[in-house]
Amino acid sequence: MAVEIHSKSAIEKMRATSRLAASVLEFIEPHVKAGVTTEKLNGLCHDYILEHDAIPAPLNYKGFPKSICTSINEVVCHGIPEQRELLDGDIINIDITTILDGYHGDTSEMFVVGEVPPHVTKLIDVTRRSLWLGIHEVAPGKRVGDIGAAIYEYAHDEHGYGVVEAFCGHGIGRKFHTEPQVAHRGKRGKGRRLVEGMTFTIEPMINEGSQHCEILDDDWTAITIDKKLSAQVEHTILVTADGYEVLTARDAAFSM
Ligand code: MF3
Numbered sequence: 001m002a003v004e005i006h007s008k009s010a011i012e013k014m015r016a017t018s019r020l021a022a023s024v025l026e027f028i029e030p031h032v033k034a035g036v037t038t039e040k041l042n043g044l045c046h047d048y049i050l051e052h053d054a055i056p057a058p059l060n061y062k063g064f065p066k067s068i069c070t071s072i073n074e075v076v077c078h079g080i081p082e083q084r085e086l087l088d089g090d091i092i093n094i095d096i097t098t099i100l101d102g103y104h105g106d107t108s109e110m111f112v113v114g115e116v117p118p119h120v121t122k123l124i125d126v127t128r129r130s131l132w133l134g135i136h137e138v139a140p141g142k143r144v145g146d147i148g149a150a151i152y153e154y155a156h157d158e159h160g161y162g163v164v165e166a167f168c169g170h171g172i173g174r175k176f177h178t179e180p181q182v183a184h185r186g187k188r189g190k191g192r193r194l195v196e197g198m199t200f201t202i203e204p205m206i207n208e209g210s211q212h213c214e215i216l217d218d219d220w221t222a223i224t225i226d227k228k229l230s231a232q233v234e235h236t237i238l239v240t241a242d243g244y245e246v247l248t249a250r251d252a253a254f255s256m
């Protein structure tokens, strides 16, 4: 399957939807506090996205029942918002995908509820840094394997964390998930060649223990097999003439 190379006008639409997705994370951040339910966070994000003339892509996507994904503690990804209140010490990934003018923007961030011990902060820091090391590989002529190698060498080889292989980054545009697959483990110089005008996500899931996951009976929620913590962050990236543009970038505090 061919990877889509976006026209100038499509790139403008990818910029707009990605900017909106990023703004949802900024909007929701002050609400991520002990006592709030993930269902409440879902409703707030849902309404915000509709108010901005967009559609929350997860809702009814392959049967997913809610508008965002909320993945707490040992949940690796695709957690379903519910009547579960956030507790002091929880970590939560909120994953937002918008459809604006027919184009998808996909980004997620980790939030901490109250205080967490240093080993938890470190897991999140390494996860965020691994995403940015992957992003720094992106340029025309580079390969998808360069991205995965950078992430894996840092998170696994240097820090000993489990790098989840069951879920990947993905091409994105008019479709939510398309080619190329962007694995978070790879070999330098291998895999698809990156071309100016491609858009895809990088979204490493990094586990304190085993990289292996199981899926709960709801057919969505992926959890770590050893119930240890998992963290994830995600950006939508455009390949530019001389490197990359992080379409879902927010303020500098989240960049590395
Ligand atoms: N946003 C997720 C991703 O990064 C996909 C969620 S699919 C859903 O690819 F159906 F769970 F919403």
Ligand code: CO
Pocket (backbone or CB within 6 Å): 106, 169, 170, 201, 203, 234
């Ligand atoms: Co994604």
Ligand code: CO
Pocket (backbone or CB within 6 Å): 095, 096, 097, 106, 107, 108, 203, 234
């Ligand atoms: Co996502």
